[in-house]
Amino acid sequence: MKWTGGASVLTGKRFTQSEVEELVEVLQLPNPIQANNRITEESRSALYMLLARLVYPNRLCDLAIKFGWSVEWVSRISTETQTIIHNRWQRLLRWDAERLRPEQLVKYAQAIQQKGAPLGTVLGLHRWHNSRYCSSDLSSAHLLQWLEAKTLSQIP
Amino acid sequence: MFGPVDRRRNDAFLWQESNLPNILEQNAHTPDGAPLQVYGDPAYSINSFILSPYQGAQLTNDQRQWNRSMSRLRIVAEWAFKEIVNTFAFLDLVKNQKHLLQPVGVQFRAAVLLHNAHVCLHKPQVTQYFNIENVNIVEGLMEDELLEAPQLSEYFHN
Numbered sequence: 001m002k003w004t005g006g007a008s009v010l011t012g013k014r015f016t017q018s019e020v021e022e023l024v025e026v027l028q029l030p031n032p033i034q035a036n037n038r039i040t041e042e043s044r045s046a047l048y049m050l051l052a053r054l055v056y057p058n059r060l061c062d063l064a065i066k067f068g069w070s071v072e073w074v075s076r077i078s079t080e081t082q083t084i085i086h087n088r089w090q091r092l093l094r095w096d097a098e099r100l101r102p103e104q105l106v107k108y109a110q111a112i113q114q115k116g117a118p119l120g121t122v123l124g125l126h127r128w129h130n131s132r133y134c135s136s137d138l139s140s141a142h143l144l145q146w147l148e149a150k151t152l153s154q155i156p
Numbered sequence: 157m158f159g160p161v162d163r164r165r166n167d168a169f170l171w172q173e174s175n176l177p178n179i180l181e182q183n184a185h186t187p188d189g190a191p192l193q194v195y196g197d198p199a200y201s202i203n204s205f206i207l208s209p210y211q212g213a214q215l216t217n218d219q220r221q222w223n224r225s226m227s228r229l230r231i232v233a234e235w236a237f238k239e240i241v242n243t244f245a246f247l248d249l250v251k252n253q254k255h256l257l258q259p260v261g262v263q264f265r266a267a268v269l270l271h272n273a274h275v276c277l278h279k280p281q282v283t284q285y286f287n288i289e290n291v292n293i294v295e296g297l298m299e300d301e302l303l304e305a306p307q308l309s310e311y312f313h314n
Binding site for chain 1: 176183226265
């Protein structure tokens with residue numbers, strides 16, 4: 001199956017069509033993507049599906065109507081695509097000593113000082129974030145906690 | 157980024173579990189070895205690599221001013237999470253995050269990676285906040301170079 005609709009509609013205006021094409025390349029998604037029940041989908045359509053699922057709290061049945069796919073197809077392909085992205089690139093969410101060299105950290109600290117910090121040695125800021133989830137039967141809500149340390153390099 | 161940790165846990169436990177103290181000890185220093193710090197929650201004590209706000213009912217004016225100044229900067233860390241859930245609102249709806257039925261941790265991290273890709277493609281809020289016109293932030297380096305997000309291919313492949 002191949003999606004031929006508008007890119008910005010599907011991705012909630014987050015990504016244009018050319019940006020999605022570029023993402024498929026840099027993420028090195030396999031083509032086709034094959035879910036564990038042997039459903040296969042072209043990588044570009046699979047990424048559109050994942051983005052459409054994430055940008056708004058759509059129900060699976062709504063996405064199924066929008067794409068003309070079955071609910072199972074939507075679920076399996078988007079889950080498989082996010083797993084591939086996670087497994088291949090999760091290392092980018094760790095401290096990158098190559099990028100965050102001491103010379104660079106000093107520059108961040110100086111920029112933060114010029115923005116109003118009383119000290120010139122604060123290289124970044126950290127923050128706990130609570131995200132909520134529910135049990136699978138929707139009967140109770142719980143917390144997941146995330147820690148993020150952030151420099152001015154933009155990237156969480 | 158570290159997580160997720162299931163249920164609310166003691167801050168000190170989470171801090172140690174994240175391994176951030178060791179990472180900072182190894183990496184957060186100037187070229188001549190002086191320590192640099194991250195600034196964060198008041199729950200932590202201060203040491204060579206972490207700073208937190210002054211606490212207590214009887215703070216001096218200087219201490220209050222310090223807290224105010226740092227609080228204005230710390231909002232950047234708040235924006236980061238806010239931007240992630242704004243970009244991918246699916247993550248913010250509790251009924252969509254079904255524990256043991258969906259890989260909620262994998263989903264969140266994959267969304268953060270896609271959000272980072274979005275940051276590489278579009279000018280983010282943090283840059284605008286630190287982009288002070290007519291101020292050369294760091295001598296010898298244009299502020300654009302300092303604050304600019306990497307190119308998409310550079311982020312994923314360098």
